[in-house]
Amino acid sequence: MIDMRALRENPEIFRAGLEKRGASSEAVDSALEADASHRSALQSFETLRADQKRVGKEIAKADPETREKLLARTKELAQEVKDAEAQVGQSAAALDAAVKALPNLVSPDAPAGGEDDYTVLRHVGETSVPENCKDHLELGTALGLFDMERGAKTSGSRFYYLTGDGALLQLAMLNLAIQQATANGFVPMIPPVLVRPEAMEGTGFLGEHADEIYYLERDEMYLVGTSEVPLASYHSGENLGALEQPMRYAGWSSCFRREAGSYGKDTRGIIRVHQFDKVEMFSYCRPEDAAEEHERLLGFEEKMLGLMEVPYRVIDTAAGDLGTSAYRKFDCEAWVPSQERYRELTSTSNCTTFQARRLEVKYKDENGKNAFAATLNGTLATTRWLVAILENHQRPDGSVSVPEALRPFLGKDELTPKK
Known part of the structure; x- marks a missing residue:
């Protein structure tokens, strides 16, 4: 949720943010109108309540004739x-x-535009296309790592089984991610994957x-598409104290996405599926520390990709491709030889105080006053x-x-085709 006082004082920065996202700025006007209506309703209610109290006091002192008139007025x-009071409730x-319809502000440093208007920050590693290059599905099938046919038979399209070394390879990767996270001060978590509406709404996913x-x-419950949701809700309604250092969590969970609107896209293999596992980093910090923490999360992601020994690039995501909660987002995209292009493997977002305002997560600032914390997230594997x-x-x-x-997690140096 955005800061209502900031919206009243400087609506132009919110209009500029929406325009940078490629969206209409009418939502700003709607929020300001709703705010004005609510403030007017409150003022009317408070005036009437004051009159009610005043008349109540006058009754005790009034003569009989006046008292009758005052009693009628009381009714x-x-x-x-x-x-x-009902009008106040409706206007609230x-x-x-109206306020929840507004996305977060956009960093001045984020590129303007849509999905294809990102800025490439750097390339890491040499890209190549092997002779007789096979794609991951052909490789995984021959190696006995995937079973797409039985996944579809059991659950439908975009589902799969990871089998044998495929299951072990994923566990190796996720265990390494948890090991790396723990070494960098993250508290490992296995969070719930079913959450209440307020948790989903609080993170901006509705x-x-x-x-x-x-x-x-x-059941009025949602399946999470990322453990960002339960990790953000973990401290909802709480005060985190001085928050002198970021509070960091690494959540390992299964994730579920409907992939609505992706009909015909990436239907081959496991690039775009309905269920997958992920280790997600999540940080709570002071707002003034958020930009530095964002770079730190990106560094953790890059270290993990380096350990995977894959070429990748880092992009600064354009405003139109930011999620509702994100102020700025960096993606790491790995080289996929069979497609001869880069595909997203990680993203890390600075959500500033947007989620914390919705979820009521506060800390004590340097003056001992309550203030909203900043939240950040990032994929680790x-x-x-x-x-x-x-x-x-x-x-x-x-x-x-x-x-x-x-190799230490998997117990082998290579994967060989099954006969």
Whole structure:
């Protein structure tokens, strides 16, 4: 949620943010109108309540004739106060809806534009396309790592089984991610993957991307698409104290996405699926420390990609491709030889105080006053990484070399085709 006082004092920066995202700035005017209506309703209610109290005091001192008139007025005021109170409730709901329709502000440093208007910050590693290059599905099938057919038979399209070394390879990667996170001060967590509406709404996922989320209507619960949601909700309604150092968590969870609107995209293999596993970093910090923490999370992601020994690039995501909560986002995209292009493997977002305002997560500032914390998130490893690992480490004979960092977890140096 945005800062209402900041919106009143400087609406132009919010209009500029929406325009940078490629969205209409009318939502700013709607929020300001709703705010004005609510403030007017409150003022009317408070005026009527004051009149009601004043008349009540006058009754005790009034003569009989005046008292009758005042009692009649009291009855009128009681109904007027009741109507005004109802108007306050309606205007508050309208204001809440209008404010929640506004996304976070956009960093001045984020590129303007849409999905294709990102800025490439750097390339790491040499890209190449192996002779007789196979894609990850062909490799994974020959190596006995995936079973897409039985996944579809059991659950439908975009589902799969990870089998044998495929399951072990993912566990190796995720265990390494948890090890790296713990070494850098993150508290490992296995959070719930079913959350209440207030947790999903609090993180900003029930806006324009609500169609991506699985909803269990009977239970009024949502399946998470990232453990960012339960990790953000972990401290909801709490005060984190001085917060002199960031509080960091690393959540390992299964994630679920409907992939609404992606019909026909990436239907081959495990690039775009409905269920996957992920280790997600999440930080709470003071707002003034958020930019530095954002760079730090990006550094953790890059270190993990380096351990996977895959070429990648880092992009500064354009404003139009930011999520509702994100102020700025960096993506790491790995080279996928079979497609001869880079594909997203990680993202890390600085959400400033946007989520904390919705979830009421506060800290004590240097003056001892309550203030909203900043929240940040970032991917440390996920199922899609198997695509880049297999394709970049494939050999002419169909075997795949296991990245050195994964060998202690997997217990082998290479994966060989099954007969």
